Amino acid sequence: MMFFYPLGTEKRQMLQMKGVHLTRQCLMLLQVGLSPAIQNLSTATSMKMTKVFQAFLMLQPQLVDLIHEMQPDCIVSDVFYPWTSDVAAELRIPRLAFNGSSFFSYCAEQCIKEHKPHLEVESNNEKFKLPGLPDVIEMVRSELPSWITRHKPDGFSQLLDVIRESEKRCYGMLMNRFHELEASYEEHLNKIIGIKTWSIGPVSLLANNEIEDKESRGGNPNIQTTNLLQWLNEKEPNSVLYINFGSLIQMSRNQITEIAHAIQESSQSFIWVIKKNDEDNDDDIVNKGLQKGFEERMSRTKKGLIIKGWAPQLMILEHKSVGGFLTHCGWNSILEGISSGLPMITWPLFAEQFYNEKLLIEVVKIGVGVGSKKWWHLGEEPEIIKREEIGKAIAFFDG
Incomplete structure (x- = not known):
């Protein structure tokens, strides 16, 4: 949440006090049964996402006090802080809601x-x-x-x-x-x-115009960017398919196996980002569905590159060798893919992602689907898309 206000000395001091509220945030996470290490949805498992929203709402009293103390001229707040409309009405100032979807x-x-x-x-x-x-x-x-x-x-x-x-x-x-x-x-x-x-x-592009920003967006890089660029530079233009399901999705073991088979049976060069929890090691990734020796074969033949955990997505998408993007249809990923001029393979799972898929395929007409038809309910097993259907979509981009 952001505030616009007159920046006097007193107001600057108020900003310095925000560290106190971060400590309270950690206490609230503990109250709803979350680890203080979980600071946003991307660090939470699917079963804990609801508790993260509960913790957000528990911050309301502290934030209301802070707003009254700061006496802003306008409030710009995320849509998930609906109570800020009431605070704005009390202070007789406008509130602008920020909505991150399409x-x-x-x-x-x-x-x-x-x-x-x-x-x-x-x-x-x-x-x-x-x-x-x-x-x-x-x-x-x-x-x-x-x-x-x-x-x-x-x-x-x-x-x-x-x-x-x-x-x-x-x-x-x-x-x-x-x-x-x-x-x-x-x-x-x-x-x-x-x-x-x-x-x-797209705010992500505005905030990441410099190459250094593109390399570090989203956290601390856990791969050698130089090696990644060298791998990409050796590929033909528009020949690489980039596969990433975002920061919240961790595919099941069976689904990872289906994706791996579809990739192996295709002639498509690829970069595949597999979400990795903090407690995971590389062996855990293999245990989650990658066949033994798969990564080594892809590396030896230079057909594919697997990134475990975080990846510099914007930098990859904008590289001339990348010609397509297999995405979960999260809105930020879609904006980055469109801004990079890429067609997309759509694989929506939850939230508003099925709506976004309709925009890409039926309105903008720059996408092809893998056939995902079941919205993923938290606590349930996601729908398994078979390798044959994934292969058909991949063939649409085959170099």
């Missing part, structure tokens, strides 16, 4: 909540149209988020309702997008839904 996903979900077309079909696999949108969009019920399909609302769906209500009361929304990508949906959100918006993205 115009398309916002409009699609608003359409589903208003018209409920998913209730008009008889099965989870029967297609229905989303009425009133600028394009003809079809989905199936199994692709919809749990907060839409559950008969009884849970805590998270109730929080989303509070967020939507607070957005109607704020001055407007800042969106991490750019007008040229979703112009018709920006207009739909402003005129039909009735929320003022400003496109300020």
Whole structure:
């Protein structure tokens, strides 16, 4: 969350006090049953994500006190801090909500909540149209988020309702997008839904213009960037497929095995990033589904490179040798892929990712799907996509 305020000496001192609130944050993490090492969603397992949101909400009293002490002229806060609309009203100042997703996903979900077309079909696999949108969009019920399909609302769906209500009361929304990508949906959100918006993205590119920033974005590099660049420089232009499922997704052992077989059976050069927990070592990665000797064979033949854990994604995507991106359809990854001029293989799993896939395939027409059709509920096993389907999508980019 960010604040705009007059920067006097007193205000600077207030900023220096924020370290106190970080200590309180650690105490709150312990109260909800989380380790103090978990500071954001990317460091939490899927089963602990709900507890991270609980810890966020517990910070409200301290942040309210801080806002009143700072006396800002305007509040810019993430949508997951809906109570800041009330604080802004108390102080008689505007609040701008920051939304990190796409115009398309916002409009699609608003359409589903208003018209409920998913209730008009008889099965989870029967297609229905989303009425009133600028394009003809079809989905199936199994692709919809749990907060839409559950008969009884849970805590998270109730929080989303509070967020939507607070957005109607704020001055407007800042969106991490750019007008040229979703112009018709920006207009739909402003005129039909009735929320003022400003496109300020892609913020990841604005914040990472220098090569040093691209190498270090997201944490401390755990691979030799020089060796990675040397490997990429030896490849033909547009010949490498980059595979990354983001910072939150850890694929099951069986799914990793299916991906490995699909890659091995293709003629496609690749870079594959496999999420690694802090407690994992390289042997654990093998135990999670990579066949014995797979990495060595890929390295020896120079066909592929496996990165365990963090990777300098922006630097890789912008390299001339990279010609495609297999992505989970997280919005930041999509923006980076589009800004790098890459077509994408889409593999949505949860959150708003299935909406984002529709944007790439049916609106912008720069993607092809692996056939993922089941929204991943926390605590359940994700849908397994077989090697044959993955292979078909990979062949779309085969060098």
